[in-house]
Amino acid sequence: MLFEHFLGAEARRKRLLPRAPEGAVRDFLEIPFPHYRTPLDRVPILALDFETTGLNPVRDHILSIGAVVVERLEIQLATAYHQVICTEGALHEAGVIVHHITDDHKAQGEALERVLPELLQQMAGKALLVHYAPVERRFLQQTCLRLYGMAPVFPIIDTMEIARRRLDQRTALYSPQDLRLFNLRGRHNLPRYKAHNALNDAIATAELLLAELELKQLAKPPALGTLTLPPWSR
Amino acid sequence: MEIELQEIFDFISAIPPFDRLPPEVVTAVSRKITIRYLRRGRSLPPLGVEEHRLYLLRKGAVSIHSHRNTLLGKLGEGDVCTAFCLGDAHEPFRVEVEEDTLLYTLSCEEVEVLLQQYPDVLAYFHHTASHRLNLTMMKMEENRSLPSLLLQTPVRDILRAPAVTAPQTVTIREAAIRMSEARVSSLILTADEQPVGIVTDRDITKRCVAQGLSTATAVAEIMTRTISSVSSATDAFEAMMKMTRNHVRHLAVIDDGTLKGMVNVSDLLHLEGRNAVYITNAIRKAESVAALKEQSKTLPQLQWQLVQAGVPAQRITEVMTAVGSAITRRLIQLAEEKLGPPPVAYGWVAAGSHARREQSSHSDQDNALFIGDDLRDEDAPWFEALAKFVSDGLAACGYSYCPGEVMATNPRWRLRRDQWSKLFRKWITTPSPKALMYSSIFFDLRTVYGDKSLLSGVREEILQLTPRSELFLAHLTHNALKLKPPLGFFRDFVLVHDGKHNDTLDLKHNGLAPIVDLARIYALAEGATAVATIERLQEVAGTPSLSMAAAANLEDAFEFIGTLRIHHQAQQIHRGEEADNFMAPSAISKLERAHLKDAFKVIQTLQSYVESRYKVG
Numbered sequence: 134m135l136f137e138h139f140l141g142a143e144a145r146r147k148r149l150l151p152r153a154p155e156g157a158v159r160d161f162l163e164i165p166f167p168h169y170r171t172p173l174d175r176v177p178i179l180a181l182d183f184e185t186t187g188l189n190p191v192r193d194h195i196l197s198i199g200a201v202v203v204e205r206l207e208i209q210l211a212t213a214y215h216q217v218i219c220t221e222g223a224l225h226e227a228g229v230i231v232h233h234i235t236d237d238h239k240a241q242g243e244a245l246e247r248v249l250p251e252l253l254q255q256m257a258g259k260a261l262l263v264h265y266a267p268v269e270r271r272f273l274q275q276t277c278l279r280l281y282g283m284a285p286v287f288p289i290i291d292t293m294e295i296a297r298r299r300l301d302q303r304t305a306l307y308s309p310q311d312l313r314l315f316n317l318r319g320r321h322n323l324p325r326y327k328a329h330n331a332l333n334d335a336i337a338t339a340e341l342l343l344a345e346l347e348l349k350q351l352a353k354p355p356a357l358g359t360l361t362l363p364p365w366s367r
Numbered sequence: 368m369e370i371e372l373q374e375i376f377d378f379i380s381a382i383p384p385f386d387r388l389p390p391e392v393v394t395a396v397s398r399k400i401t402i403r404y405l406r407r408g409r410s411l412p413p414l415g416v417e418e419h420r421l422y423l424l425r426k427g428a429v430s431i432h433s434h435r436n437t438l439l440g441k442l443g444e445g446d447v448c449t450a451f452c453l454g455d456a457h458e459p460f461r462v463e464v465e466e467d468t469l470l471y472t473l474s475c476e477e478v479e480v481l482l483q484q485y486p487d488v489l490a491y492f493h494h495t496a497s498h499r500l501n502l503t504m505m506k507m508e509e510n511r512s513l514p515s516l517l518l519q520t521p522v523r524d525i526l527r528a529p530a531v532t533a534p535q536t537v538t539i540r541e542a543a544i545r546m547s548e549a550r551v552s553s554l555i556l557t558a559d560e561q562p563v564g565i566v567t568d569r570d571i572t573k574r575c576v577a578q579g580l581s582t583a584t585a586v587a588e589i590m591t592r593t594i595s596s597v598s599s600a601t602d603a604f605e606a607m608m609k610m611t612r613n614h615v616r617h618l619a620v621i622d623d624g625t626l627k628g629m630v631n632v633s634d635l636l637h638l639e640g641r642n643a644v645y646i647t648n649a650i651r652k653a654e655s656v657a658a659l660k661e662q663s664k665t666l667p668q669l670q671w672q673l674v675q676a677g678v679p680a681q682r683i684t685e686v687m688t689a690v691g692s693a694i695t696r697r698l699i700q701l702a703e704e705k706l707g708p709p710p711v712a713y714g715w716v717a718a719g720s721h722a723r724r725e726q727s728s729h730s731d732q733d734n735a736l737f738i739g740d741d742l743r744d745e746d747a748p749w750f751e752a753l754a755k756f757v758s759d760g761l762a763a764c765g766y767s768y769c770p771g772e773v774m775a776t777n778p779r780w781r782l783r784r785d786q787w788s789k790l791f792r793k794w795i796t797t798p799s800p801k802a803l804m805y806s807s808i809f810f811d812l813r814t815v816y817g818d819k820s821l822l823s824g825v826r827e828e829i830l831q832l833t834p835r836s837e838l839f840l841a842h843l844t845h846n847a848l849k850l851k852p853p854l855g856f857f858r859d860f861v862l863v864h865d866g867k868h869n870d871t872l873d874l875k876h877n878g879l880a881p882i883v884d885l886a887r888i889y890a891l892a893e894g895a896t897a898v899a900t901i902e903r904l905q906e907v908a909g910t911p912s913l914s915m916a917a918a919a920n921l922e923d924a925f926e927f928i929g930t931l932r933i934h935h936q937a938q939q940i941h942r943g944e945e946a947d948n949f950m951a952p953s954a955i956s957k958l959e960r961a962h963l964k965d966a967f968k969v970i971q972t973l974q975s976y977v978e979s980r981y982k983v984g
Contacts, residue, residue, distance in 0.1 A: 174415065203413060207472070208402035215371050259569040321404075324426045327373050333374060336402070340469060343404035347467070350406065 145286040157250040158281045159215060166288045169358030173346065176357045178203040178290065179255060180262040180339035183269050184329045186220075190275035194207040194220040195245060198252060198333025201339055206346065206354060208339045215332040216256070217242035246280060256287070260357060264314045264338045268290040278367065290360045292317070292341045299345070317341055321348070354362075372397045375471070378425060383958045384491040384714065387729070392481065399477050403470045409858045410447050412451060412463035419475040421492065422448040427468025430866075434459040438866050440964075441465070441857040445957065445974035452478065452492045491961075497920040504923040505963050522606050523599035525635070526620045528628030530555050535563055539575050539589065540582035542566055552915045553617040553629060553636055556590050562626055564590035567617055572786035573897070596621040597630075607635045650693040656701065659694055664763035666690060667940040670728040674937035680900060680929035688724040691766065692717070692815050695734075699816045700758040702753050710746035711739040715757070715816040718773055722813035723899045725929075727936055729946040732758065732766040733773045733808060735780040737821040742783050750781055773808055784821045788828055795832045798839040804846050811898055826896070833891035840892055841981040848974055852967035853876050856960045872955070875948035878928035878963075881970050882921055888977055889913050900925055917973055924966035933958060 143166050153159040167176045181200045187193035195218050201210035219242035255314050263269045266289045274284035300307045310316060316339060319325075321344035326333050346354065375397045379385050385393060394644075402425075403413050411422060411429060424446050431450060437860070442448055450460060450474040475492070478530035480884040482489045490502055531549040535556040546554050546568065553567040566586055574589040575582065578859060596619040597606050606618055618689055646662055646669060652751035653659045666687065673683045699715055719733035720726050734757075736750055754775035762768050775781050794806050810829070814822045820962040833839060853861045853872065861877075872878070886903040889895070895906040901922055908918035935954075955963065 206403075210375065211398050211401045211404065212373060213372055213398070322426055323404075323469055332371060340402060340404060343402070343470075344467070347404055347406040347409075 142286050142288045143169070148287060149283070153283055154281055156281060158277055158283050158285050160250075161253040161257045162285055163175065164308055167258070167260055167357055171357050172354045173357055173360065174354040176204045177259040178262050178339075178342075179259045180208070180342070181269055182263065182334040183208060183255075183266045183272055184334075185272060187226070188268060188317045190271040194218070195272055195276070196220070197242070197331045198248065199335040200252070200255060201332070201335050202259075203339050203342070205344060208336060210336075212303065213336070214340040215330065216248050218245050219243065221246070234242060235353070248278060249276060261287055261289045261293060262338060262342055263289060264334075264341065265293045270277060282320060290342065290357075292338055293344070295345050295360060299348070314338065314341065318344075321345075370502045375400065378445075379423070379471070381957075382423065382447060383961050384488040386958070387488055388482075388485060389550070392485070395482055396473070399473055399481060400471045401473075401632075403472055403575070405464045405468050405470065407464055407467055409464045411448065411464065413470075416472075419451045421452050421473045421475060421478055423471040423473075425469040425471055427464070427470075428466040429462050429468060430465050431460055431462050432679045438854065438862075438864070440855045441862050441866075443858040444563050449492050451475070487699070492931055496965035497923075497972075499915075500920065500923045500927060500962060500965040500969060503965075504926060520603045520923070521599065522597055522601045522603060522618075522620055522629070522630055525603060526599065526630045527551070527626035527634070528620075530629045532557050532626070533586070535559070535587040535590065536584070537586050538583050539571060539580070539586050540623070542586040543568075543571055543582070551629070552631060554586075555594070555619060555626065555629070556586060562594055562619065562621075564592045565594050565617065566590040569616075585676045594619045598622050599627050603635050606630060607632075610635075624951065646690055647693040650690070650697050651698055654701075656698070656763055659697060659760065659832065660763050663690075663694060666765065667936075668944060669726040670933070670946075674934055680926060680933045682930070683933050684720075684727060687728055687730075688721060688726040691721055691726050694764050695757065695761065696768075696816045698757045698764075699753070701760070702756040705756065706749055706752055709753075709817075710749055711742050712818040712821065713738045713750065714814040714818045714821045715775070716822055717815045718810045720811075721815075722811045724813075725879075725883075725900065727933060727946065728765075728940070729936060729948075730766060730771050732761045733769050734758070734761075734775050734810070734815075735773070735812070736775040736782070737787060737814075737818075737825070738781070738783045739818070739821065740783050740785045744922050751776075751778075754781055771808075784825060787825050791825060791829050792832070794840045795829065795836050798836070798842045800842045800845060803839075803842045807843060807846065807884070809889065810891060811883075813898055830891070830894040830896065834894045840888060843888055843891070844977050844981040847881070847888060848978055850876055850881050850884065851974065852860065852881055852970045854956075855964040855967060856952050857953075861952055871949040871951055872963075873949055874928055874932040877924065878966070878970075879932065881974065882925045882928075885921065885970075885973055885977065888981075913973075917976075920969045921973060924969045927962055927966050931963070 135242060146162055146166060150162045152362070153162050179200055179202055181198070183195050183198055184196040197215065197217045200212075201213040202209045259271070270287055270289060273287060276282045292314075296312055296317050300311065314334070315325075318341055319338060321341065323337075323340050323344060326337055349355070372394075376390075376393055379397055380388070380390070380393045385396065388396070405411075405413055405427075412420060420839065423908055424442050424444055426441045427450065428441065428970070430441045431448075433439055450462065450463065478492060487502070491499060531545065531551045531553075532555045533545050535546070535558050539555075542554050542556075546552065553565055555562050556566060558600070565585065566589060570591065574580065575584070582591070595609060595613045595615045595617075597609055599620050599622050609618060610616060610632055617872045618630050620627045620630055641652040646665060649662050650659060653662060664928050669690070670683060670687060673686060674944050678686075695715065695717070696936055703709065714734045714737040716722075716737055717733065719881050720730055721733060736754060738750060742750075758774050758776045768774065773780060791809075791949055794802060812822055812826070851864060853863045853869070857868060860870065861872045863869055886900040889910075889912040890897060890903040892912045893907045893910045895903055897903045897906045904913070904918045904925075907913045909915045913921075932948060935950050939946045952960070
């Protein structure tokens with residue numbers, strides 16, 4: 134069934150492509166997504182994390198973007214990417230405390246209009262990896278819609294979803310808290326990171342993916358399709 | 368600008384040898400890392416990794432096994448697995464993941480490129496354990512090549528004040544009398560209270576006596592009119608340089624035109640050993656055991672001061688041993704005063720660490736008596752009384768009674784020379800493992816007081832016999848190999864052979880003693896006369912028993928562990944605790960752990976050599 138979801142993503146990409154406006158979105162959609170049967174060790178993956186002012190993609194803003202490539206199931210720190218975004222309006226105080234991004238930092242940031250094309254270029258041909266997909270997906274779609282007039286489709290692996298399915302197969306009950314990135318990492322003997330920024334969280338998510346895969350104790354890496362999400366979910 | 372990969376940067380820059388790199392290089396290194404995660408039960412290298420890599424353990428644990436399945440080592444957080452990159456001539460090995468592990472990996476080639484400007488750091492990945500240890504020891508030597516006490520001590524702390532002066536109008540004879548009364552070797556001559564010249568005992572010898580000049584001549588005739596001087600804030604090292612440059616042995620210490628005192632070359636030369644010299648002088652003059660006890664109380668403090676002054680471990684134990692010998696000698700003299708003169712010739716002999724000149728302020732007493740062959744039965748009680756007096760005295764001075772009763776108070780070790788000779792002959796020609804277990808200490812002996820020929824005669828016989836006595840050497844080796852160095856460290860534990868963990872590292876039994884034992888085996892196998900471990904290693908270096916290189920490696924290991932021990936004890940002394948040989952791994956820095964591991968490795972290698980050389984049965 135999950136294969137079909139991913140099949141769906143590829144099908145939607147092909148459907149959207151002719152209608153896509155010239156520029157970043159079109160360039161992104163032109164490159165095929167990795168095939169759903171590809172074993173994960175041969176799928177280029179981009180672990181992604183946004184720090185945002187809130188959860189509403191229309192009202193709230195992206196504060197910073199962190200990303201790192203996972204190739205051959207290894208996190209390639211050479212590709213580590215961190216970008217602070219400058220947005221209009223003062224930062225919400227609560228958000229500042231969580232993300233440690235002050236107005237001063239923000240002033241050094243780049244406008245999202247300039248950052249997004251290079252990010253889409255990075256994402257092209259790769260599977261995205263996030264922990265709790267709705268935030269990144271919605272912010273990506275909303276931003277593309279605002280900037281380019283079209284919200285493309287994104288093939289996403291969600292570590293929270295992987296963990297949820299694993300926990301669902303057990304008889305023991307779990308609380309939603311158990312699915313938080315921090316708590317899941319603890320279960321896998323992954324280190325506690327002190328700093329919380331988008332890049333650290335992207336790396337943390339990528340490490341969690343590696344740990345979840347190892348937990349399955351598979352002889353071979355699973356096919357991409359078994360892990361990706363239906364593009365229309367939520 | 369903040370560092371993007373702060374977490375990873377912080378982690379790497381705390382791990383040796385990366386901690387020696389500047390931040391920009393650590394940043395470059397972290398940019399080349401790939402992260403892997405492996406579940407318990409997997410092995411290294413991970414599936415699909417073909418190139419050789421360095422593995423930094425961020426979380427988790429791995430163990431390294433030989434192809435024969437013996438545990439070689441265990442790595443935890445913050446450890447680096449270099450096994451795939453290099454140097455160490457390995458037998459086949461395998462690395463198993465023991466706990467779910469997050470690894471930072473770097474290709475060995477990449478490491479080469481990144482660190483080519485830092486040969487010191489690269490050496491860590493390239494060289495064998497012994498080579499690394501050698502580099503470390505060379506660094507330590509360099510760091511203390513300047514006698515640091517000279518550098519740390521200002522002249523004001525050692526000057527003799529006030530300076531002894533006389534008007535320049537006095538005769539040479541009057542000057543000489545003035546000097547000898549004041550027990551000084553130089554005299555400052557003044558005119559209107561102002562210094563105008565200097566005369567030394569050498570000047571009087573050379574310029575007056577040797578020239579046949581009348582001692583009634585005015586001293587001004589032979590004085591030196593330029594007075595070499597320093598200020599009281601000058602450090603002792605600079606003062607010594609000034610003496611060397613000006614070819615003088617005395618300096619006036621002058622501050623703002625005021626003569627503060629004098630300093631001479633022997634004041635400077637004695638600076639390092641000043642306290643030891645002072646203490647041994649006081650010991651020689653002590654009139655009672657109580658007075659000796661007072662002096663011996665300053666020993667831990669002396670050890671601490673020597674460590675602070677950067678004196679090498681070997682020198683420190685030599686000084687501590689010298690003081691121990693002085694106490695022993697004075698006790699024997701006090702005993703003779705009480706008991707009357709000895710009925711026959713004898714030698715008071717130190718055994719073990721005292722004989723090897725490897726004592727610290729915390730040492731047991733090990734001793735024996737070698738008595739002349741002409742001892743009559745009725746004179747035996749004199750020696751018993753001597754042994755009791757000295758042994759009790761040593762105990763009062765902090766040298767605990769030997770738990771194994773290796774003391775002259777024990778009649779088994781209070782023998783005539785011919786009895787010793789027979790005993791040694793028995794130990795060597797019809798060896799039994801059990802007898803040798805207790806007697807190996809008697810192969811490290813040194814006469815501290817009395818007739819040295821009694822021991823040296825027996826020693827000659829011993830060294831004639833031992834090189835040809837394969838079975839004896841085999842048993843000696845068998846016993847020696849019971850003490851093995853640990854494999855290394857795992858987290859805050861000491862990892863020992865069966866994979867068990869210990870809370871503390873016993874620097875004596877698991878570090879120094881195995882080297883002492885090896886050196887003894889080599890020395891006896893080669894008939895070498897040296898007793899001190901380092902001297903034994905140097906004497907046998909290049910013989911069939913021990914190659915030059917292996918000897919140098921063992922020396923480095925001995926010196927490194929010895930340094931760690933002496934520093935550990937100095938800290939305990941400073942905290943007001945009793946000094947011991949037990950160190951908690953948490954108190955050993957990451958770098959020291961790495962060096963220790965190298966030292967252990969050197970010992971292990973040489974232990975396995977002698978093991979195969981002298982196989983029992």
